[in-house]
Amino acid sequence: MTNNIRVERAIKNITQADLAELVSVSRQTINTIESNRYVPSTILALKIARVFGKPVEEVFILEEGD
Template sequence: MKNRLKVLRAERNWTQMDLARALDVSRQTVNAIETGKFDPSLPLAFKAARVFGLAIEQIFDDEQG
C-alpha cells in the first residue's frame, strides 16, 4: 500500500512529529507507514483523510490488493 503522506507533509512543512500529533499516534507509527513497514488501520486512514481534507483514496493507493 503506497501513500502520499510524505508529500502532503512537505506541502505543509510538517515534520513526522507534527503529523503524528495531528493523527494522535506516535512518530514511529507515521514513519513506519510512510516507509511502507505496515498499513494504517481503517480508523487511522479516516483520520488522515480528515486532517488533509482528502478522500482516503486520494492519500492511500491499494495498487490492486
C-alpha cells in the same frame, strides 16, 4: 498499498511528529506507514486523510494485487 503521506506533509509543511500528534499516534508509527512497512487501520487512515483535507483514496493507493 502505497501512500502520499510524505508529499502531503511537505505541502502542508508539517513534520512526522506534527502529523503524529494530530492523529494521536507516535512519530514512529507515521514513519512506518510512510515507509510502507505498516498498513494503518481504517480509522487511522481516515484521520490522516482528514488532516490533509483529502479523500482517503488520494492519500492511500491500492496497488494491483492488494
